[in-house]
Amino acid sequence: MNNLLPHKYKAYSLHNFRSIEYMNRLSEQELFDIEVVGNVFPFKVSNYVLDELINWDNYQDDPIFRLTFPHRDMLVEEHYNLMAETLKNGAGKLEVRTVANQIRTELNPHPAGQMKLNVPVFNGQRLTGVQHKYRETVLFFPSSGQTCHSYCTFCFRWPQFTGIDELKFAMKETDLLVKYLQQHHEVTDLLFTGGDPMIMKARVFRKYLEPFLDGTHNTNIQTIRIGSKSLAYWPYKFTTDADADEMLGIFRELVDKGFNVSFMAHFSHPVELSTEAVQKAVERILATGTQIRTQSPVLRHINDNANLWSKMWRQQVNMNMIPYYMFVERDTGAQHYFEIPLEETWEIFRQAYRKVSGICRTVRGPSMSCTPGKVEVLGVQKIAGQKVFVLRFIQGRNPNWVGRPFFAKYDPEATWFNDLEPAFEKHFFFQHEMDKETEEAIESNNKYLFN
Numbered sequence: 288m289n290n291l292l293p294h295k296y297k298a299y300s301l302h303n304f305r306s307i308e309y310m311n312r313l314s315e316q317e318l319f320d321i322e323v324v325g326n327v328f329p330f331k332v333s334n335y336v337l338d339e340l341i342n343w344d345n346y347q348d349d350p351i352f353r354l355t356f357p358h359r360d361m362l363v364e365e366h367y368n369l370m371a372e373t374l375k376n377g378a379g380k381l382e383v384r385t386v387a388n389q390i391r392t393e394l395n396p397h398p399a400g401q402m403k404l405n406v407p408v409f410n411g412q413r414l415t416g417v418q419h420k421y422r423e424t425v426l427f428f429p430s431s432g433q434t435c436h437s438y439c440t441f442c443f444r445w446p447q448f449t450g451i452d453e454l455k456f457a458m459k460e461t462d463l464l465v466k467y468l469q470q471h472h473e474v475t476d477l478l479f480t481g482g483d484p485m486i487m488k489a490r491v492f493r494k495y496l497e498p499f500l501d502g503t504h505n506t507n508i509q510t511i512r513i514g515s516k517s518l519a520y521w522p523y524k525f526t527t528d529a530d531a532d533e534m535l536g537i538f539r540e541l542v543d544k545g546f547n548v549s550f551m552a553h554f555s556h557p558v559e560l561s562t563e564a565v566q567k568a569v570e571r572i573l574a575t576g577t578q579i580r581t582q583s584p585v586l587r588h589i590n591d592n593a594n595l596w597s598k599m600w601r602q603q604v605n606m607n608m609i610p611y612y613m614f615v616e617r618d619t620g621a622q623h624y625f626e627i628p629l630e631e632t633w634e635i636f637r638q639a640y641r642k643v644s645g646i647c648r649t650v651r652g653p654s655m656s657c658t659p660g661k662v663e664v665l666g667v668q669k670i671a672g673q674k675v676f677v678l679r680f681i682q683g684r685n686p687n688w689v690g691r692p693f694f695a696k697y698d699p700e701a702t703w704f705n706d707l708e709p710a711f712e713k714h715f716f717f718q719h720e721m722d723k724e725t726e727e728a729i730e731s732n733n734k735y736l737f738n
């Protein structure tokens with residue numbers, strides 16, 4: 288079965304990255320920059336990424352190096368200088384952390400109302416490891432899955448990794464989750480997310496799924512999704528790791544129980560599809576009857592290129608995966624470093640989309656996950672003499688909003704939904720309902736937060 292040799296997982300973070308052999312190519316200034324920025328953004332990189340994905344001959348421009356290693360420009364000058372001075376003055380751990388937290392609070396750590404709006408309440412208790420925003424789908428953040436094999440420097444989940452406890456979503460009790468789902472039969476999809484749930488050992492993962500495996504869940508769950516970047520950061524999870532077969536066994540059991548199991552694989556660059564390990568891992572997952580859907584944001588310095596996307600989608604389909612979402616970089620963290628104007632993002636999507644056959648066009652986007660919902664940029668168009676963005680909800684807090692096109696004033700600099708203003712009308716059609724809902728949700732949450 289497993290004819291590859293086992294691979295020992297090794298991850299490096301801020302305290303030991305200087306011992307990575309490739310670091311001898313970097314200048315002292317570059318190493319210091321990693322330290323400065325790495326104290327603000329989470330930093331962790333696995334030996335697989337170092338040895339198999341990064342091209343060290345060209346590391347400064349290498350997309351995977353940029354994806355995983357902190358870069359000086361991720362912090363604005365003011366923040367960079369603040370942290371650099373703090374470190375140069377030989378500040379202690381506590382002081383460094385205080386400065387880091389101060390900077391982080393200025394970087395919108397909870398975009399799209401994640402904390403205030405989407406955390407459901409069950410029997411008077413906030414389910415802090417759960418988010419329920421779109422009617423059919425519940426996100427679950429198992430507390431054992433709140434880390435990843437490597438960290439993406441753009442990640443909007445970054446507050447979870449930084450040790451600010453109150454910012455952390457986590458919940459041990461599958462029990463409460465299942466009880467919530469029993470009362471919410473409109474929910475058909477349960478999405479395990481994190482961090483990366485595939486960081487879990489198979490026996491821990493099984494614990495969370497027990498009610499679904501033993502048939503006692505009594506919910507209306509039909510699809511179980513697993514959001515994971517493990518195929519890009521540690522594919523050995525499904526090939527040579529000690530629990531690889533056991534993990535795949537769980538997938539197969541779920542499929543046999545009649546669940547649609549969908550592995551939502553995060554791939555940001557074609558090089559992540561190129562290794563023997565990932566190809567083997569994909570094959571083994573598919574062999575369990577699990578489907579693999581793919582998604583990624585489009586990011587400056589990483590994948591801001593239409594040819595790269597068409598190649599990536601085509602390759603994914605050749606590996607029997609299903610392209611699913613292209614996201615717009617969110618308004619959090621080092622947004623200024625990764626962001627791309629919406630118009631350019633749409634151009635990248637459109638030019639890539641028209642190069643591939645209909646089989647690859649299962650992909651949707653570019654999509655912004657913002658407070659009212661997932662908003663797709665359909666394009667830039669001139670209507671009655673006025674240049675506008677044509678937009679559409681792929682998902683909405685209110686399901687009635689889904690599929691309805693609407694317009695925003697053209698703005699060549701807009702990079703995110705909040706930059707947009709309604710065209711032709713004073714308010715977006717959903718604005719009034721949205722404001723009302725937000726108020727109610729915040730009120731009800733405050734009640735639970737402060738009582």
Ligand SMILES: *Cc1c(COP(=O)(O)O)cnc(C)c1O
Nearest residue numbers: 418420421424426656661681682
């Ligand atoms: C994207 C997302 C989902 C899943 O949406 P689908 O369109 O069904 O893939 C669910 N919940 C939240 C909060 C999301 O952002």
Ligand code: SF4
Nearest residue numbers: 435438439442482516
């Ligand atoms: S793997 Fe996913 S959760 Fe982890 S850092 Fe990357 S984007 Fe964030």
